[in-house]
Amino acid sequence: MTSLLLTNADILVTMDAQRREIPGGAVYVEDNRIVAVGPAAEVPQRADTVLDMRGHAVMPGLVNTHHHMYQTLTRAVPAAQDAELFGWLKALYPIWARLTPEMVRVSTQTAMAELILSGCTTSSDHLYIYPNGCRLDDSIEGAEEIGMRFHAARGAMSVGESAGGLPPDSVVEDEAAILDDTRRVIERWHDPERFAMRRIVVAPCSPFSVSRGLMRDAADLARHYGVSLHTHLAENDDDVRYSLEKFGMTPAEYAADLGWTGPDVWHAHCVKLDDAGIALFGRTGTGVAHCPCSNMRLASGIAPVRQMRCKGVPVGLGVDGSASNDGSHMLGEARQALLLARVGSGPAALNAREALEIATLGGAKVLNRDDIGALAPGMAADIVAFDLRGLGMAGALHDPVAALTFCAPQTVAWSVINGKIVVREGRLTTLDTGALARCHNALAAALVRGEA
Numbered sequence: 139m140t141s142l143l144l145t146n147a148d149i150l151v152t153m154d155a156q157r158r159e160i161p162g163g164a165v166y167v168e169d170n171r172i173v174a175v176g177p178a179a180e181v182p183q184r185a186d187t188v189l190d191m192r193g194h195a196v197m198p199g200l201v202n203t204h205h206h207m208y209q210t211l212t213r214a215v216p217a218a219q220d221a222e223l224f225g226w227l228k229a230l231y232p233i234w235a236r237l238t239p240e241m242v243r244v245s246t247q248t249a250m251a252e253l254i255l256s257g258c259t260t261s262s263d264h265l266y267i268y269p270n271g272c273r274l275d276d277s278i279e280g281a282e283e284i285g286m287r288f289h290a291a292r293g294a295m296s297v298g299e300s301a302g303g304l305p306p307d308s309v310v311e312d313e314a315a316i317l318d319d320t321r322r323v324i325e326r327w328h329d330p331e332r333f334a335m336r337r338i339v340v341a342p343c344s345p346f347s348v349s350r351g352l353m354r355d356a357a358d359l360a361r362h363y364g365v366s367l368h369t370h371l372a373e374n375d376d377d378v379r380y381s382l383e384k385f386g387m388t389p390a391e392y393a394a395d396l397g398w399t400g401p402d403v404w405h406a407h408c409v410k411l412d413d414a415g416i417a418l419f420g421r422t423g424t425g426v427a428h429c430p431c432s433n434m435r436l437a438s439g440i441a442p443v444r445q446m447r448c449k450g451v452p453v454g455l456g457v458d459g460s461a462s463n464d465g466s467h468m469l470g471e472a473r474q475a476l477l478l479a480r481v482g483s484g485p486a487a488l489n490a491r492e493a494l495e496i497a498t499l500g501g502a503k504v505l506n507r508d509d510i511g512a513l514a515p516g517m518a519a520d521i522v523a524f525d526l527r528g529l530g531m532a533g534a535l536h537d538p539v540a541a542l543t544f545c546a547p548q549t550v551a552w553s554v555i556n557g558k559i560v561v562r563e564g565r566l567t568t569l570d571t572g573a574l575a576r577c578h579n580a581l582a583a584a585l586v587r588g589e590a
């Protein structure tokens with residue numbers, strides 16, 4: 139057994155049942171599990187490793203519930219900078235069709251490095267395009283090396299242009315092959331146990347890129363194995379119009395009709411979820427990945443987060459694919475959630491502590507986990523620390539917890555994932571980020587130029 143003690147934090151944000159914030163707080167960890175949390179004098183004083191957290195805010199690691207990490211290769215592509223969702227997709231599909239296994243692995247690590255440095259310790263990734271021999275395994279292997287807790291979603295597209303779908307035929311897969319490969323990755327990688335570092339999610343891309351049959355079969359398959367379901371839903375007005383024209387139902391009605399509701403399901407965006415849909419999701423415990431940066435970037439609208447929370451809908455945050463956000467900064471996303479909610483519904487729409495709660499406990503709930511998102515005995519040891527002594531926080535220490543979202547988004551000084559120190563004094567310990575960025579840039583240039 140190895141032990142780790144983070145002690146003397148200026149403020150320790152627990153997100154526990156009482157939402158305690160403890161000045162001079164400490165967390166004591168054995169292996170990958172939190173054993174004690176409290177004022178420094180009340181937890182064990184000795185450990186194999188002791189980190190003095192004076193000058194830091196310590197909190198649970200943030201949870202990212204929606205991403206397409208391969209898209210870090212196509213950030214800020216000129217042809218897709220100024221489009222709405224469908225136009226943006228049309229511009230990028232032909233580029234993504236050239237993706238290789240190496241690109242999937244490297245881009246996963248780039249996105250994860252950026253996420254980890256921004257305070258995130260658990261992330262989902264929705265990989266839905268598998269050209270040129272790419273596999274979900276490529277992203278999982280990338281995650282293993284960097285040491286991030288990972289929910290890998292086996293996405294899919296099966297309805298190409300010739301069948302009335304949005305993606306070109308060259309990037310869609312056969313439905314039987316999709317289900318076979320989904321079964322394969324669940325059996326190879328899924329860990330249902332508490333503190334799992336690796337879970338698999340069944341995730342057809344969206345109602346406008348797969349058939350009704352695949353959505354139903356995917357739900358059956360996920361429930362057979364006890365894994366979660368994830369897709370995009372009600373992202374913007376075009377998306378709702380497509381659903382009404384093609385299926386004669388609103389997106390929420392379509393989800394319900396397919397069996398895509400329940401605590402084992404979460405949908406990305408839901409910007410245009412109507413009142414009946416919000417009530418349905420609240421009743422069934424269906425989760426939402428709120429992606430404020432992406433929604434602003436693509437001018438999709440403002441998701442009704444306040445109404446969702448009032449009706450009991452589990453809401454987490456997602457940075458979304460890097461091509462429609464262009465950044466993977468989790469604390470920054472919490473800040474945008476706060477700001478965007480206020481643009482929509484006034485300053486009472488969301489406060490700073492709620493934004494942090496959505497980014498931690500909210501994300502854990504959406505991923506259907508009760509072992510992450512809070513610092514309490516028996517929880518997984520996913521802990522981050524932000525240094526409060528820099529310029530960005532200067533003058534904000536009247537309330538350092540609120541300052542984490544009100545001030546410019548900081549990067550972490552320390553990150554512990556599953557009991558292991560993954561960021562030490564601001565530097566990632568598991569990978570060389572400079573070399574990673576150089577490799578990633580070379581692959582991105584080749585991909586966009588078409589030389590892959």
Ligand SMILES: [Zn+2]
Pocket residue numbers: 204205206370406458459
């Ligand atoms: Zn997405």
